[in-house]
Amino acid sequence: MPDIPACPLCAMENTYPDGDNFVCxxxxxxxxxxxxxxxxxxxxPVRDVNGNVLCAGDMVTVIxxxxxxxxxIPLKQGTVIRNIRLVEGDSEHIEGSSDKIRGLxxxxxxxxxx
Numbered sequence: 001m002p003d004i005p006a007c008p009l010c011a012m013e014n015t016y017p018d019g020d021n022f023v024c025x026x027x028x029x030x031x032x033x034x035x036x037x038x039x040x041x042x043x044x045p046v047r048d049v050n051g052n053v054l055c056a057g058d059m060v061t062v063i064x065x066x067x068x069x070x071x072x073i074p075l076k077q078g079t080v081i082r083n084i085r086l087v088e089g090d091s092e093h094i095e096g097s098s099d100k101i102r103g104l105x106x107x108x109x110x111x112x113x114x
Contacts, residue, residue, distance in 0.1 A: 008044060044091040052113040054094065056086050060111040073100055080114060081106065 006013045007024035014025045021030045046054045049063060059082050066075040081096040081104065095105050 011044075046086050046091045046094065046108060048112045049109055050112055054084065054086070054108065054111075054113060056084065058084050059114040060084055060094070060096070061114045062106075063110055063112055066106075066110060068101055068104070071101055075101070075104075081111070 004013075004015050004017065004022065007015055007022075007027060007029055008031060009029040010024060010027040012024060012026040015022050016025065017023075017033060018030075020034070021032055023030050048054055048060065054060065059080060062075050062077060062079040062081070064077050068075055075098060079098050081094075081098055084094045084096040087093045087095060087105070092108055093105055094108060094111070095103075097104060
């Protein structure tokens with residue numbers, strides 16, 4: 001039996017094939033089987049901790065204190081990251097810079113859209 005992908009909308013794995021479409025039993029989203037097979041995995045939008053879609057150039061805020069590898073300066077809660085860049089093929093990370101630290105790669109689960 002071929003692998004059935006998780007829902008591209010809600011990321012739940014309770015999906016099943018129905019004719020020419022996959023169907024998510026949790027949210028009711030349907031998407032074509034052919035498109036999922038061609039792309040391997042549908043491009044997921046980059047979302048912050050609250051589910052807001054992030055775009056390149058947005059401004060985000062850190063929601064908790066984070067230790068930064070290679071630096072003795074932590075990112076404090078409320079730190080603003082301006083002009084973010086999206087990581088190609090990865091919906092869980094963004095790139096950006098704070099006022100004190102340059103070249104950060106941050107997980108979106110610690111960020112909210114400002």
